[in-house]
Amino acid sequence: MQEIKVTQAEDGLRIDRFLAEIVPDTSRSDMQGRIKDGIVLVNGNTVKPNYRVKADDLVKVDERELVESDIVPEDLDLDIVYEDDHVAVVYKPRGMVVHPAAGHTSGTLVNGLMHQLDNLSGINGELRPGIVHRIDKDTSGLLMVAKDDVTHRALVDQLVDKSVTRRYTALVHGVIPHDKGTIEAPIGRNPKERQAMAVVDDGKEAVTHFNVIERFDEFTLVECILETGRTHQIRVHMKYIGYPLAGDPKYGQRKTLDTDGQMLHAGTIGFIHPARDEYMEFTSPLPDEFEDIISELEHKS
Numbered sequence: 270m271q272e273i274k275v276t277q278a279e280d281g282l283r284i285d286r287f288l289a290e291i292v293p294d295t296s297r298s299d300m301q302g303r304i305k306d307g308i309v310l311v312n313g314n315t316v317k318p319n320y321r322v323k324a325d326d327l328v329k330v331d332e333r334e335l336v337e338s339d340i341v342p343e344d345l346d347l348d349i350v351y352e353d354d355h356v357a358v359v360y361k362p363r364g365m366v367v368h369p370a371a372g373h374t375s376g377t378l379v380n381g382l383m384h385q386l387d388n389l390s391g392i393n394g395e396l397r398p399g400i401v402h403r404i405d406k407d408t409s410g411l412l413m414v415a416k417d418d419v420t421h422r423a424l425v426d427q428l429v430d431k432s433v434t435r436r437y438t439a440l441v442h443g444v445i446p447h448d449k450g451t452i453e454a455p456i457g458r459n460p461k462e463r464q465a466m467a468v469v470d471d472g473k474e475a476v477t478h479f480n481v482i483e484r485f486d487e488f489t490l491v492e493c494i495l496e497t498g499r500t501h502q503i504r505v506h507m508k509y510i511g512y513p514l515a516g517d518p519k520y521g522q523r524k525t526l527d528t529d530g531q532m533l534h535a536g537t538i539g540f541i542h543p544a545r546d547e548y549m550e551f552t553s554p555l556p557d558e559f560e561d562i563i564s565e566l567e568h569k570s
Contacts, residue, residue: 275326276460284311284328285318291463292330303330332370340369340395345381350411350551355420355544357386357399358551363409363530363558368397382414389414390421401425402498410437410535411553423543428498434539435495437503438482438555440532440562441512442522445481445489452477452506456499465519466501468509475499477506485566488515504531515562526562534559 271292279287285304289297301318303309308331311320322328348360361367361378368379382389382399389399392415399414401424413433415421427433457472459465476496483490489512493503504520507513513521516528526532539550555563 270332271330273328273330273463275322275324275328277324278461279322280324281321283318284309284316284320284322287322288328288330308332340374340380340383342384343375343380344384345376345378347378347381347385349385350553351549352386355416356424356542357382357414357416358538359412359414360553361404361408361410361412361535363407363556366406367403367412368400370396378412386414386416388416390416390418392418392421402428404535405501405504405531405533407530408437408533408535409553409556409559411538411551412535413538413540420543424540427540431496432541434537434550435498435535436537437493437495438534438536438559439479439491439493439503439507440515440526440559441489441491441507442487442515442525443489443512444484444487445491445512447481449478449480450510452479452510454506454509456502456505466499466505468505473497473499475502475506477503479507483563483567485570488566490563503533528558528562532559532562 273291285297285300288300289295304316304318307315310329311326349357350360351358359382366373366377369377379398379400391398393400399416401413401415401421404410404412413424415424453476454468455470455472456466456475457469459467474497478494478496480492481489482492495502504514504517508520514531514533515521515526517531521531534555537550537552539548541548
């Protein structure tokens with residue numbers, strides 16, 4: 270369940286419009302359906318779709334309940350980089366959603382995993398079997414997948430302990446003058462744009478380290494190392510220090526490279542295998558589109 274407090278600026282908006290603008294991967298008609306189904310509450314009470322929210326209203330929104338039959342295995346020809354009886358490492362291509370949501374139950378990484386892997390952990394429920402962590406739809410790269418609940422809990426513990434290695438390659442606007450740096454700034458919901466995240470005083474701890482790989486005339490290629498894993502962390506942090514990701518439709522510049530999303534690739538994942546107590550690390554090369562853009566920038570520099 271998602272809880273949202275209405276701000277003064279949002280006072281007077283119809284609740285279906287208000288929620289459609291805030292809740293990711295939804296629409297006004299979807300929200301109207303949820304309101305009619307009674308899974309949207311305002312200050313503990315059901316309302317009609319034409320209800321106009323008031324400042325300080327507390328709105329609670331439940332996901333539509335999906336049944337197991339709604340999510341079917343699909344042959345998506347996923348690249349399983351590594352697999353044993355306990356864990357798998359899978360490559361998620363750019364443009365693919367990690368797990369199903371109401372109204373979007375096919376073509377996700379989970380649909381493909383259900384087809385290609387024999388077992389998946391069930392801790393996160395029927396919508397997210399095996400999913401230990403996520404990356405954004407338009408970010409490519411590697412993910413850990415748990416095949417049983419014991420492994421799942423162990424991998425989550427490593428994420429909490431900040432012992433998982435997560436290295437990303439990002440192309441950002443601007444030329445960063447220093448070779449390395451650390452961004453330590455809390456991240457939370459953006460009070461001015463509710464579907465976005467931002468650096469805010471009351472946000473959760475977020476730490477990103479970065480190293481410059483290559484500089485171009487107007488861009489910089491960097492390696493970002495996550496110490497924490499907040500929603501949109503790299504995208505928010507790089508914008509915060511003045512170097513937003515190229516192609517980022519939410520946090521980037523209007524005048525940017527012609528891409529289908531942010532130039533961000535989760536290229537390295539490393540963790541201690543829960544059953545073998547052995548550190549394992551996997552690396553995935555940059556997608557062809559990313560490589561092509563770098564080549565073009567090198568040619569122009």
